[in-house]
Amino acid sequence: MRRWWHYLLVGVVAWVLFMAWRFPAPVAYGMVVERLGAAGAAVRLAGIEGTLWRGEAQQLQYRQRLVGHLDWQLSPWGLLLGRLGGELRVTQDNGYLLARGHAPFGSGEPVLTQLEGRLPLTTLQPYLTMVPLPLAGVLSLKLEGVRLSPEGRLQQAEGRLVWHQAGVTAPQPLLFGDLQMTLQNRDEGGIKGEISDSGGPLWLRATLTLGADGAYQLTGEARAAEPSLRQSLALLGRADGQGKHLINLQGRL
Secondary structure, eight states: OOHHHHHHHHHHHHHHHHHTTBHHHHHHHHHHHHHHHGGTTEEEEEEEEEEESEEEEEEEEEEEEEEEEEEEEEEEGGGGEEEEEEEEEEEEEEEEEEEEEEEEEEOOOEEEEEEEEEEEEEGGGGGGGTTTTTTEEEEEEEEEEEOOOTTTTEEEEEOOOEEEEEOOSSSSSEEEEEEEEEEETTTTTTEEEEEOOOSEEEEEEEEEOOOOOSEEEEEEEESSSSHHHHHHHHHGOOOOTOOOOEEEEEEOO
């Protein structure tokens, strides 16, 4: 009798695990939307296929803007450690964004062990509300150890970002060349970024510090040979004897 119950229990557990593994993604998404209510209204998925653990959505929308095609692959083994981990990939006709990481259940900070991508600035512009000018070029990034606070503020990150063919399109078109920033974590908390040019029309050496509370400071020097760029840099103040303009900006994200 005991052996019969043992086989039955094993069979029931196997069936539950099989059903959980095959749990349809559209059903899971509907349950999440219902649970989050208004808090999850900013993100919307359409054309969902696959399972909870591996699937895709033909359309990912954020704040009623189309972001791209979403693929995901989640690992059920992280559940044993009290967290959900996996990989998300967003693709567009002219770019992509890949994120690998894990997030704990309940309280705690999500961690992105890998964040990389290549996206045109025209795609990112709607989310850069603090930037008043229309941007040109393409942003590529390769970061690791990205930590976010529960409020979504960036806490830690290391890696490199490159703004290819950087520029603005208005009030007049200006090209800066390629600009790059290397990120490192600070011992006292927050992030430090070293910014430089790659030999284009704009010479730039700057340092960005970002605190855990979102406070930032950008200091450095910039110099340009082209007249149109020199006129724009004049907004920063007078140039020194070498034609360099000092940069000193601060605020809070």
